[in-house]
Amino acid sequence: MALLEAHHVHKRFGDQVVLENITLAFEENRINGIMGPNGAGKTTCFNVLTGRYKPDRGRIVFDGEDIAGLPPHKIARKGIARSFQLMNLFDQYRAIENITLALPEVRARGMSMMHDLRTDGETGDRAAAILARIGLAGKENVEAKDLSYGERRALEIGVALAAAPRILFLDEPTAGLGSEATGQIADLIAEIRRDLTIVVIEHDMQFLFGLADKITVIHWGQVIAEGTPQALQEDEWVKRSSLGGLA
Template sequence: MALFQVQGIQKRFGARVVLENISLSIEAGTVHGIMGPNGAGKTTCFHVLTGHHAPDAGHIHFDGQDITGLKPHIIARLGVSRSFQLMNLFDDAVVIENVMLALPAFRAIGSSPFRATFGDARLTKAALAVLDQVGLADRAWHKSKDLSYGERRALEIAVALAAEPRILFLDEPTAGLGAKGTQALAQLIRQLRRQYTICLIEHDMRFLFELADRISVIHWGQVIAEGTPAALQANKWVARSALGAVA
C-alpha cells in the first residue's frame, strides 16, 4: 500500500472547478513530483492534501488512515508536513527559534514561560540537530532576516522537518533561487530522501526530472499524465509543450 493515497479529489470555489477527480499514489521512500502550467490547480491540490482546504469529494489516506477533511494541525501531528510558496518565517527571531517553535516537544510544554523553554538544553539540542540536516547549524543564532534567500528557503524546510514528519510536501522550493541555490537545494533533497518521503510542486522541470522517481502532470485541474521521468519523455502532451525540451 502507498504511504499517501489520493482518490477522486474534487474542489470547487463557487462555480469554478479547480480540481476534478485527482488521484495520486505516493510510495514510501520516494520523491514524487507534481508539475503543470500556472493555474493548473497544483497549489490548491497541496492545500487539500494537507488540510488547508476540505475537498468537496474524494478520499485521502495517509499510512492507511483516512485523513479526508481533517484540520491541518491534526494532519501535521500524524506525520505530514509542508512548506509554502511564500515563506512564512519569524524574521526578527533568531534562526533556532523558528525551528524550536515547530518542535513537538516545544508544543507539549504548553503554558511554560517562553524564556524558560529556551533554557531547556534538550530543546536546543533537538533544534540544532534539525538545522544541521539543512546545513544551517552554524547560523543558529543569527537573525532570520539576515540569512540569504537560499538559506531562508533551507530554514523553511527545517521548520517543516522540526515537526518530525514522515512525508514532506514542498511547494515550489526553487522559486527565486539562482543556479547555485538550486544546486544546493537539489543536494539537500537528495540527502533528505534518505529519511523522508517527499512530494514537491516545481516549475523548474530540469530540477524535477533529475530528482523525482515519479511525476504527476496536472492541467485543467486533472492529472493528465503520470509516470517516471523516462516515461514522460515519450508522453505526447509533454512532447508538444515547452517541457519537451527539458524532458
C-alpha cells in the same frame, strides 16, 4: 506501498471546477513531483492534500486512514508537514529559535515557554542538529531576516523537519533562487529523502526531472500523465505541450 493516496478528489470554488477526479499515490521514501502550467490546479491539490481546503468529494488516505476534511493542525499531528511558496518564518527570531518552536514538545507547551527554552540543553541540541542537517551549522544565532534567501529556504525546510513528519510537501522550494542555491536545495532534498516521503511542486523542470522518482502532470484540474522522468520525456502529450521543451 503508498503512504498517502487520493481517490477521485474533486474541488470547486463557486462555478469553477479546479480539481476533477484527481487520483494520486505517493510511495514511502520516494520523491514525488507534481508539475503543470500555471492555473492547472497544482497548488489547490497541495492545499487539499494537506488540509487547507476540504475536498467536495473523494477520499484522502494516509497510512490507511481517511483524513479528507480534517483541519490542518490535526493532519500535521498525524505526520504530514509542508512548506509554502511564500516563506513562513519568524523573521525576528534566531534560526535556532525558528527550529525550536516547531519541535512537537515545544508546540505542546506554547510559545510562552520560549524564555525557558534558552536554558533547555536537550531541546537546543535537537534544534542545532536539524540546523546542521540543513547546512546552517554556525548560523544558530543569526536572525532569520538576516539569512540569505537560499538559507531562509533551507530554514523553512528545517522548520518542517522539526515536526518529525513522515511525509513532507514542498511548494516551489527553488522559487527565487539562483543556480548555486538551487543546487544546494536539491542536495538537501536528496539527503532528507532517506527518512521520509517527499512531494514537490516545482516550476523548474530541470530541477524536478533530476530529482524525482515519479512525476504527476496536472492540467485543467486533472491528472493527464504520470510516470518516471524518463517515461514522461517520451509522453506524447508532454512532448506536444509547452512542458515538453522544459522536460
